[in-house]
Amino acid sequence: MKVALITGVTGQDGAYLSEFLLKKGYQVHGLKRRASLFNTDRIDHLYQDPHVENRNFILHYGDMTDSTNLIRLIQEIQPDEIYNLAAMSHVQVSFETPEYTGNADGLGTLRILDAVRLLGLSEKTRIYQASTSELYGKVQEVPQTEKTPFYPRSPYAVAKMYAYWITVNYREAYGMYACNGILFNHESPIRGETFVTRKITRAAARIALGLQDKIYLGNLDAKRDWGHAKDYVRMMWMILQAEEAEDWVIATNTTTPVRDFVRMAFGHAGIELEFKGEGVDEKAYVKSCVNPEYQLEIGKEVLAVDPKYFRPTEVDLLIGDATKAKEKLGWVPEYDLEDLVNDMMQSDLKLMKKDQYLKDGGYRIMNYFE
Numbered sequence: 001m002k003v004a005l006i007t008g009v010t011g012q013d014g015a016y017l018s019e020f021l022l023k024k025g026y027q028v029h030g031l032k033r034r035a036s037l038f039n040t041d042r043i044d045h046l047y048q049d050p051h052v053e054n055r056n057f058i059l060h061y062g063d064m065t066d067s068t069n070l071i072r073l074i075q076e077i078q079p080d081e082i083y084n085l086a087a088m089s090h091v092q093v094s095f096e097t098p099e100y101t102g103n104a105d106g107l108g109t110l111r112i113l114d115a116v117r118l119l120g121l122s123e124k125t126r127i128y129q130a131s132t133s134e135l136y137g138k139v140q141e142v143p144q145t146e147k148t149p150f151y152p153r154s155p156y157a158v159a160k161m162y163a164y165w166i167t168v169n170y171r172e173a174y175g176m177y178a179c180n181g182i183l184f185n186h187e188s189p190i191r192g193e194t195f196v197t198r199k200i201t202r203a204a205a206r207i208a209l210g211l212q213d214k215i216y217l218g219n220l221d222a223k224r225d226w227g228h229a230k231d232y233v234r235m236m237w238m239i240l241q242a243e244e245a246e247d248w249v250i251a252t253n254t255t256t257p258v259r260d261f262v263r264m265a266f267g268h269a270g271i272e273l274e275f276k277g278e279g280v281d282e283k284a285y286v287k288s289c290v291n292p293e294y295q296l297e298i299g300k301e302v303l304a305v306d307p308k309y310f311r312p313t314e315v316d317l318l319i320g321d322a323t324k325a326k327e328k329l330g331w332v333p334e335y336d337l338e339d340l341v342n343d344m345m346q347s348d349l350k351l352m353k354k355d356q357y358l359k360d361g362g363y364r365i366m367n368y369f370e
């Protein structure tokens, strides 16, 4: 039985990758942080009672900023594969917590690589590093490939740039099997609520159901190459099964402005929007609503721009070329953007109907729309 260690197991990708590897027959170990409340929502369906023998899904406390903890765990687990997914992954928040982000996302990667080296596991353990299209930052060329130069535009991206190069360096210096997956944005129904796609699908569902009046967003012109997380975690595994350790771009090769993602999400609920104004004065109004379930007034303002969501330096345009992964590893994504929006909207409409039911029953529902 192959043994994998996933850091960031409680995150979006950690949850899907755990499911994927368990189905493949792996024993999966996950690193989770201690929190004052349970923080395992995304993986609760995989939980196994620690009192039962022969478990194949095992969680350990740890943190990317704690070397001794990482060394001890890797020694105990002796993993065949490590998927280093743990990170402070929010670009805007990294401007507020730059030092912590550098420590967890940059040095954290070094701690994993060096633990494997020091423990004499360089021959045995293969390492996947969660690199990112944010490395490309300020547009140098489109579409972006494995050869496009980097120009990071946030403390997050700079930390990930260190992680990228230290992974390449350990591969070249010590012959380790260590790879970067340069993944473009990937989303899903379990995407963190403060990333733009999920913020939009949650709000579209809440507005349709009358639980929220309006959504405030930042830069509506930013363009992203959005794929489905399920397709992307499969690729993480494929990267570690390749004969040679290399770096790989994973993307859909299409790009979409944030504004169009908003249109698509509301469109799923049968609500057509009209955008008016420019820059900070841009707003969106209900143009029509064909779904009789939703009592939305035509002309109602449902979206406004709030400059607090603008970033000090922005990444304007991402579009990736995954030809290498397709040709050499045979990767074929199963979802396109429309499938992704449908998946997310179906899930959020269902989730928000639960909130509506609770609200109607007199219970307080969460009203936090960061």
Ligand code: NDP
Residues within 6 Å of the ligand: 007, 008, 009, 010, 011, 012, 013, 014, 031, 032, 033, 035, 039, 062, 063, 064, 065, 084, 085, 086, 087, 088, 089, 090, 104, 130, 131, 132, 133, 182, 183, 184, 185, 186, 187, 192
């Ligand atoms: P999430 O933010 O959903 O998950 C991040 C995970 O890292 C969580 O489990 C989080 O724990 C954990 N974590 C954060 N800080 C620490 C720390 N100091 N020590 C231990 N664990 C920590 O991210 P995604 O699943 O979306 O992304 C996975 C990885 O891929 C990240 O490294 C991200 O930067 C990278 N990436 C993501 C892309 C995307 O579009 N999703 C694209 C390209 C790269 P907790 O649950 O306790 O917060």
Ligand code: GDR
Residues within 6 Å of the ligand: 089, 090, 091, 092, 131, 132, 133, 134, 183, 184, 185, 186, 194, 195, 196, 197, 199, 216, 217, 218, 219, 220, 222, 223, 224, 258, 309, 310, 311, 314, 315, 370
């Ligand atoms: P990103 O994702 O920064 O690309 O990083 P995010 O969804 O946060 O932003 C995408 C674009 O949308 C614009 N935007 C807003 N973003 C947020 N979060 N909230 C808003 O209200 C809002 N309004 C407009 C942003 O300015 C940006 O241009 C994600 C993360 O998963 C990283 O960890 C990962 O490395 C990259 O994707 C690839």
